[in-house]
Amino acid sequence: MQLLRYCVGLDISKDSLQVCLSVIDADGRVVVKGSTKVANKVTTFGQLVQWVTRHRKLDDLPLRYVMESTGVYHEAVAWFLYQHDQAVSILLPNKAKHYLKSLGYKSKNDKIDAQGLARMGLEQQLTLWKPLSKNIYSLRMLTRQHQRFQELKTQCRNQQHALDYSALGDDFLVKQNTKLLAVYDQQLEALERAIQQLIKDDEVLHLQVKRLIAIKGLALLSVAVLIAETNGFEGFTNQRQLVSYAGYDVIENQSGNRSGKTRISKKGNSRIRRILHLPAFNAVRFGEPTCQALFERVYQRTNYKMKAYVAVQKKLLLLAYAVWRHEVDYNPSYFMSQSRIGKKIVPTSGTTQDQSTVVGLSFG
Template sequence: MKIKYVVGIDISKDKFDVAFVLSQLDKTPKVIASRKFDNSKKGHLEFKDWCLKKQKEDLPVEFVMEATGVYHEKLAWFLSDNEVPVSIVLPNRAKAYMKSLGIKTKNDKVDAKGLAFMGACQSLAKWKPISKAFYTLRELTRFLEDLQKDRTSMVSRLKGLKHKAIVSEKVMEGLKAVIEGLDEQIRICEQEIALAVAKDPELKKRIGHMMSIKGVGLLTAVTVAAETNGFALIENERQLVSYAGYDVRQNQSGSREGKTSITKKGNAHIRRIMFMAAFNMVTYEQGQFKPFYERIHNRTKQSMKGYVAVQSKLLRIMYALWKNETDFDNNYGLRDKSNQSKNQLKTVVAA
C-alpha cells in the first residue's frame, strides 16, 4: 500500500462531509482533518482550496465518494474537470465495508471517514465519465416515464367516467385535452432521445449493440445505459444484478425453507423498462427467451418468477454486449466481432 492522501466524501443534497486521511505503509490510516462544505459551486471551490492547504507533502491525493442518487454528480464532475482521481462506489459496497470494520455508529462524519479508509486500504477503480449525454438522456427517459404514467392514469379516469350515471362533458373534454397534450409531449420526448443518441457516435454504436437483440428497442437500451451511466460503476454481472434490484433474498432458517424473492433494492427505472422488454420477448417467442421462461415457470409454478428471470438474463446479456462491443446472434448466442472472449460471452448466454 503506497503512501498517499485519501479524501472520503459523504454527500447529500445541500452539504457534504469530508475526511482527509493519510494512508501509510503497514499502518492504520490517519485522519488529518475533517470538515463540512456546501454542495454548491462555491462550496466545491472552497473544498478544492482546503485540500490544497492540507496537502503538505508531495504525495498523491485520491477522492472517494458514494453514489448518492444524483447529489454526488456535480462534485464528481468538478473533480474530474480538475483532473484529480476520484472513485465512486455503490452504496451496498460502502455499507459492506463499514460493516466489516465493525462500525455501528452512522452519521455523515463517520461515513466520510469510512469511505476514506476504504480508499486507503483497497484498490478502487477510478471514475471516468463516459459522456455528458448520459445525464441528458437520464432526464429525458425519466421524464418520458412520468409522462407515460400520467397518460395511463388519465386514460383510466376517462374510461371510468364513461360508466358513471351522470357524465360531465366539461370534465370529459378536459381529460381528452390532457391526454392529447401528453401524447404530444411523449412524441417530442421520444424525438429528443433519438436525436441525443444520433449526435454521439460512440453512444450510438454501443446502443446499437444492445438493440441487436430482437425485441430490445431504442427506449429500453437507452434507459439501461442512462441509468447505469454507461455501466461505469458496474464491474461484473453480480454487481449489475444487485444494482438493478434483481438479487435474490433468501428466506431460510434451519430446516424451514420460505419463499425467495428479489430484493427490489435497486434501480426501479431499470426494472420497469426491462419488464416490458421481457414480456414482449416471451409473448412473441424471441430467440431462447421463451424456453428459458418456460423452464423457470414449470419449476416454480409462478409466471412472475419466470418473467423476472428473463429480465435479469436479458439485462446481463445487454451488459456483455455493451462491454465487449459485440452484436447478439439469436442462433448462436453472442457473436464477438473481434473474435475475442467468444467462450466467455457464450457462457453469459447459457448461464
C-alpha cells in the same frame, strides 16, 4: 508510523459540503487530520482542494474523495474533482448507511457521516467513479423525462377511468383529463423523436443501438434506457456486477432446517427492471430462441410465470451487455447450440471469431 493513504469524506447537502480528511497507517489505524465545511458552489470547490492540500502533509501518498450519490447535489463537485485529476468514488446511500451502523455510532450528524465516509474509503477498495459522456448524460435526462411523463399519463388515465364509472360524473374534469392526455401523448412523441435523433447523431452509439435492437423484444426506447442507466455498460467487469446493479441478484433465506423464499434483491436500479418488463413478454411472445427456451424451463420447474419472465428480463440484460461489450452482431441461433463450444463461429457481421470471444455462453 508508516502512513499509507489519505481519504476525504464528503457529506453533501443542497447548500454545503461537510469535509473530513483522514489517513490510515500500516497497522490499520485511522486518524482524522481535519474537518471543515464549505458551500456547495462551483466557486468554492477550489477552496476545498486548497484546504485538503494544506492538511495533507505527505504529497506522495494516494488521495481519494468519497461521497454518496445524493440526487443531483453531488454531481457538480464530483465533476470538478474529476476534471482536476482527483480520484473520486461515489457510493449508494444504503451501502454507506449500513457501513456507518457497523461502526457502532449512536448519533448521526453531517460531521459523523463525513468521518464515516472517509474511513470507508481508507478501509475498503472502492470503485473509481467515471462520469457519463455528454451524449449518454443527455440520453439519461431524456429517458427519465419520458418515464415521468408516462407515469403521469397512466395516472391521468386512471383518474379518467374513475370518473367514467363514478356515480356522479363531472364533465369539466373529464374535459380536463382528455386535454391532459393529449398533451402527454404529444410530449411523449417529442421525447421519443429527441431520443432517436440524439442516437442517430452519434455514429458509435447509433451502431451499437442497431446491434441491440436486433434482439427480439428490445426496442429503441428500452435500449436507450439500458444504455443511459448503465453509462454504456461502463465500469462493469463481469456479469455479476451488472446483475447486482440492476437488482436481479438472488437472495437466499435459509438457516439450518428452515428454508424461506428465494427471490431477487431489487436492491438496484429500478428503471432497468421497469423498462425490461414488457420486452420480456415480447421476447417470449415473438419467439426469441434463447429467451423462449429459458422461459419454458423456469416455468416448468417453478410453475410461476412471473418468475420465468423475470429470468427472461435478466437474460435480455445480459444479452445486451454481451453484444455491447464485444461489439458483435447478435446471432440468435448461436446461443441455442451448445455443441459449438470450442469451434469457430461466423457472426452475422461476416468476421470469423473464436467461440471464446463471443460472450453469452453462460447465459442459459
